[in-house]
Amino acid sequence: MPHAAAASLLPTVRTIAHEAGQVILRFYNDGIDVATKLDGSPVTQADHAAEAVIVPALNHLLPGIPVVAEEATAAGHRPDISGGRFWLVDPLDGTKEFISRNGEFTVNIALVEDGRPVLGVVYAPATGDLYAGAGPGTAVHWVEGRHDYPIHVRPRPAEGLTVVASRSHGSGPALETFLAGYPVKERITCGSSLKFCALACGKADLYPRFGPTSEWDTAAGHAVLIAAGGRVEQPDGSPLVYGKADVLNPDFVAYGW
């Protein structure tokens, strides 16, 4: 799919993410019912309700293109993605942030083609921030009630890098070994895929992730970062690709330059 074709889907995908976010906010404002997934991670009714908004809407937008979504996968449903084009959906990334009520949770929708994320929308309903992109030069930041603002990564700062890391999941010694090779000015923490958006907005420079994530955690933020001029690679420089059988990512590093 040419960049222009992916970009033409963006307005609808943004609307879908926004609608899912409003559903999540109802749960957020009314109280949270926490259950436990098979893997022991917390899940809420909000995850399920948001996914129930997103999946049928994507099926309607692109009939026949499979949707790999977090809650359906957890329930054992895995569509056939051998066609090379599929959606990756995390209806509520940053469940721990949702439960701790710090606002750093997001709705994530990405379109993958031949292993690469070609479109991404990341929406943080509690703050009203939405990030979207579909190909180089198309990244925007929208805040509830405002216009779109084009966003771009910043040049690598001479005075040292701002590194962004998970608020809830530590990366351990591998992260420290990696960072020893860089001039680090400051470290900030942030929940969910908003770390990619911090790079895409030019607020941070480096997001190394040495620890488990699933493909739906990263694909939308990855697409936004590419659209803003950044990149995501494995630590050895090979690309981070999507469509792996176990839906799990290897370690990766997101760069804002």
Ligand SMILES: Nc1ncnc2c1ncn2[C@@H]1O[C@H](COP(=O)(O)O)[C@@H](OP(=O)(O)O)[C@H]1O
């Ligand atoms: N042991 C593990 N296995 C798989 N994914 C994990 C994990 N520990 C954390 N994650 C992923 O990290 C995401 C949160 O990232 P962060 O800490 O950067 O906010 C979680 O998303 P969910 O909150 O959607 O479950 C989860 O998918």
Ligand SMILES: [Mg+2]
């Ligand atoms: Mg997630």
